Amino acid sequence: MTDASEHAIVVGASLAGLRGAESLRRAGFTGRITLVGSEAHAPYDRPPLSKHVLMGHVPADATTLPNLHPLDAEWRLGVAARSLNRRDRILTLADGETLAYDRLLIATGARARPWPDTAQARFAGVHTLRDRDDATALHRDLAARPGHVLVIGGGFIGCEVAAACRALDLPVTLVEPGPTPLARVLGEHLGAVVGALHAGIGVTVRSHTRVEALYNDGTGRVVRARLDNGSSIAASVVVVALGAVRNTEWLDASGLAFDEGGVDCDAAGYVLDTEGRPDRRIAAAGDVARFPHPLYGGRRVALEHWGHAVAQGEHAGRLLAEAEPGEPYAELPAFWSSQGGITIKSVGLTEGADGLVIAQGDPKAGRFLAVYGREGRCIAAVSFDCARWLPAYAERIAAGASFPPPAGASDSGALTILPPSFPAEPR
Amino acid sequence: MLQDRPEPAGSVPTDESPRAAPPLRVSVDLNRCQAYAQCCYAAPGHFVLQGREALYYDPAPSAADRLVVERARIACPVQAIHVESPGTDRR
Ligand SMILES: Cc1cc2nc3c(=O)[nH]c(=O)nc-3n(C[C@H](O)[C@H](O)[C@H](O)COP(=O)(O)OP(=O)(O)OC[C@H]3O[C@@H](n4cnc5c(N)ncnc54)[C@H](O)[C@@H]3O)c2cc1C
Ligand code: SF4
Numbered sequence: 447m448t449d450a451s452e453h454a455i456v457v458g459a460s461l462a463g464l465r466g467a468e469s470l471r472r473a474g475f476t477g478r479i480t481l482v483g484s485e486a487h488a489p490y491d492r493p494p495l496s497k498h499v500l501m502g503h504v505p506a507d508a509t510t511l512p513n514l515h516p517l518d519a520e521w522r523l524g525v526a527a528r529s530l531n532r533r534d535r536i537l538t539l540a541d542g543e544t545l546a547y548d549r550l551l552i553a554t555g556a557r558a559r560p561w562p563d564t565a566q567a568r569f570a571g572v573h574t575l576r577d578r579d580d581a582t583a584l585h586r587d588l589a590a591r592p593g594h595v596l597v598i599g600g601g602f603i604g605c606e607v608a609a610a611c612r613a614l615d616l617p618v619t620l621v622e623p624g625p626t627p628l629a630r631v632l633g634e635h636l637g638a639v640v641g642a643l644h645a646g647i648g649v650t651v652r653s654h655t656r657v658e659a660l661y662n663d664g665t666g667r668v669v670r671a672r673l674d675n676g677s678s679i680a681a682s683v684v685v686v687a688l689g690a691v692r693n694t695e696w697l698d699a700s701g702l703a704f705d706e707g708g709v710d711c712d713a714a715g716y717v718l719d720t721e722g723r724p725d726r727r728i729a730a731a732g733d734v735a736r737f738p739h740p741l742y743g744g745r746r747v748a749l750e751h752w753g754h755a756v757a758q759g760e761h762a763g764r765l766l767a768e769a770e771p772g773e774p775y776a777e778l779p780a781f782w783s784s785q786g787g788i789t790i791k792s793v794g795l796t797e798g799a800d801g802l803v804i805a806q807g808d809p810k811a812g813r814f815l816a817v818y819g820r821e822g823r824c825i826a827a828v829s830f831d832c833a834r835w836l837p838a839y840a841e842r843i844a845a846g847a848s849f850p851p852p853a854g855a856s857d858s859g860a861l862t863i864l865p866p867s868f869p870a871e872p873r
Numbered sequence: 874m875l876q877d878r879p880e881p882a883g884s885v886p887t888d889e890s891p892r893a894a895p896p897l898r899v900s901v902d903l904n905r906c907q908a909y910a911q912c913c914y915a916a917p918g919h920f921v922l923q924g925r926e927a928l929y930y931d932p933a934p935s936a937a938d939r940l941v942v943e944r945a946r947i948a949c950p951v952q953a954i955h956v957e958s959p960g961t962d963r964r
Contacts, residue, residue: 491900491932498929508933512898512957753904780904787924791904813925831925834907 448549448768452477455537455545457527458553458693459483461491461511461657461752462732463481466551468515469763469807473770479519480545484526484554487578493752495581496603497784502566502589506582521635527554530700532725538666549766552697552709552717552730553759556690556750561598566660570667572684575603587683588614595619596671596681598657599628602686602783605640609785612647619650619679621657621671624869631792632828633866635802636816639809639830647786662683690750692734700773702728708748713774715762731755740776741824741844742795778844782833788812791833793840794826796866803850803861806835815839818866819849887954898957901930905953912954916945930954 448454454470456463459481467479483489491509498504512840526540530550537545558574561567571592573584588595588611597608600622611618624630626637627644641651656674660681663669672678702725703710703718709730711717715737716724730737732755736748757777764770784790799818805827807814815835818826823846827839842851850861899919906928912920919931919942934942939956946954 493903494932503929504932508896508931509900510898510933512900512955513955513957753902756902782903784924785925787927788927789908789924833926 448475448477448766452548452868453546454479454549454551455547456481456551456553456573457537457696458551458555458732458734459485459521459523460489460553460555460732460755462555462734462755462762463551463553464489464511464513465756465759466729466731466763466766467517467519468513469760470549470551470767471517471763471767472515473764473767475549475763475767477548479517480522481519481543482522482525482527482539484524484540485577486524486761488523490578492576495576495578496606497610499581500585500588500607501613502585506578509578527696530702532700532719532728535727548727550728551759551762552728552734552764553732553755554693554696554734555755556692556733558603558686559688560758560868561660563659563687563690566662566668567686568666569660569662569664569668569684571682572660572686573609574686576690580814584683584685588616592616592682594680595683595685596621596657596679597685597687598671599687599689600624600651600653600685601630601689602628602781604685604781605644605684605785607687608644608649609647612649612786617650618648618677619652619681620644621652621655621673621828623656625653625656625867627653628767629653629867629869631796633796633799633802633818633868635864635867636809636828639787643788643812667793690733694734708734710746711735711737713738713740713744714772715758715765715775716772727766729765731758731762737775739779739795740774741778741846742798747779747795749779751779753777753780778840780840788831789833790828790830791836792826792828793836794818794824794843796826796828799825799866799868801849801863802866803863805839805851805853805861807832815841817849817851819863821848822849824849824851876937895937896933896935899930899932899934899942900955901928901955902955903928905951906949907951907953909950911948911950912945915948916941920945 459489473700489511528540529538558576595618597620626641629637659672661670692708713731717728738744780793801819805817813831815829815832908926
């Protein structure tokens with residue numbers, strides 16, 4: 447057990463940090479808790495930022511997260527952690543303040559990967575979307591009814607932004623270097639369904655295409671993009687949606703193992719040093735944590751899922767409060783996305799799948815559930831407006847049940863195994 | 874589906890006096906949510922199902938609506954709705 451004289455510091459005051467701090471308290475931690483967050487805002491929810499906030503239904507500053515357990519914490523908001531000295535157990539903040547810790551939770555999440563050309567990235571009208579201020583700025587530009595919006599990157603954020611533009615009746619082009627939107631996560635087979643969904647709501651989808659450069663009108667406002675096929679398209683608002691980079695730079699002098707893909711953890715959630723040894727005073731959770739997932743043969747993964755930030759934050763709180771003896775974190779990955787009125791939900795990890803079956807419904811009808819398999823086991827399930835079936839398949843995945851699953855009650859005959867078709871080079 | 878999008882009451886900023894109680898804080902675990910729509914019947918102004926499964930909720934309802942929002946939270950069969958409980962220290 448920890449004692450009341452201890453000081454726990456949570457670095458990163460967002461979803462994983464808040465749920466982690468609450469979990470420390472729930473697990474009986476009675477010492478001081480300090481949350482350090484580089485954003486000036488109290489912890490807030492991000493998923494609405496790419497959906498209802500852009501559509502103008504929810505103000506960007508309305509998504510402050512509810513506290514779910516009394517925290518009795520001290521807060522340092524608007525100031526980033528700058529460096530970590532593990533030998534003396536000191537955290538230094540950007541304003542020079544030093545804080546001594548007994549327990550530390552690393553929950554610094556990720557940021558949007560910027561457009562690689564820094565001068566072009568600064569053009570007015572060029573956006574990324576990660577935080578509340580980004581959403582405010584993008585919503586303002588969209589509300590001004592730009593002539594044409596260009597979304598660069600067909601991942602979840604890019605797809606949701608494109609769909610939000612259509613809900614606002616704005617012309618939008620989605621440019622994606624892969625074969626279809628979401629091909630990296632869902633494979634080309636379901637990616638094609640997503641592409642058709644977007645085409646159906648009026649998004650111009652340009653697959654197998656890269657944006658090479660952005661141009662401004664001479665006053666610094668973006669007007670046009672050049673594509674790798676030599677053509678160019680007009681765009682007065684550009685949304686760069688090229689994925690995320692983990693916020694790990696502040697760990698530079700810490701001796702911990704990290705890179706822009708995350709900070710390495712052991713199966714319990716303790717961070718590892720560069721020699722691979724766990725530091726039992728420090729855990730990591732949420733987007734920033736890269737950990738071996740027991741359901742996937744111990745492969746190290748860093749997830750960018752809301753439910754994972756909650757579950758791993760809660761796990762890390764219990765771990766640091768010494769309420770549980772270092773049990774491995776084994777939560778089944780799960781996420782949702784809504785775009786163009788369709789809700790996509792997933793459990794498990796599709797990566798490495800060698801087969802796919804449509805286990806319920808029919809993609810042509812817009813409602814179906816697909817199960818992904820690898821080496822004869824179910825590893826993931828993805829539903830399109832078919833979420834009620836998902837828990838049953840989540841159980842099969844958690845149990846490592848055989849793939850393909852039996853045909854659904856309403857279907858006749860055996861299921862056809864299709865290739866999921868993931869693009870060859872990971873991007 | 875994209876047209877006639879219902880606007881939940883309370884998502885529109887109102888001209889409450891600055892001394893009015895701060896809004897409630899609501900979040901929904903949309904992984905858990907099974908689109909049963911019980912919350913939409915319990916608090917129709919604050920929870921709306923768009924399309925078949927997309928739940929749209931007001932994350933900051935007025936404090937005056939606490940009872941009806943609590944009713945929605947309790948009605949949810951999978952306990953996906955979180956409402957800040959009174960007495961938690963606010964930030
Ligand atoms: C627009 C958007 C839409 C999304 N939609 C969905 C969705 O529909 N479904 C889903 O499952 N997931 C979604 N996600 C993902 C989900 O929001 C994230 O997985 C979740 O926010 C991760 O929480 P976190 O606390 O780990 O990290 P973050 O939320 O990134 O928080 C990290 C915090 O740490 C702060 N920080 C960084 N460096 C420092 C430092 N050195 N010192 C102090 N503080 C620091 C950051 O400013 C930030 O506030 C979405 C994400 C975004 C951005
Ligand atoms: S009652 Fe619960 S499950 Fe049903 S729509 Fe509301 S939040 Fe979702």
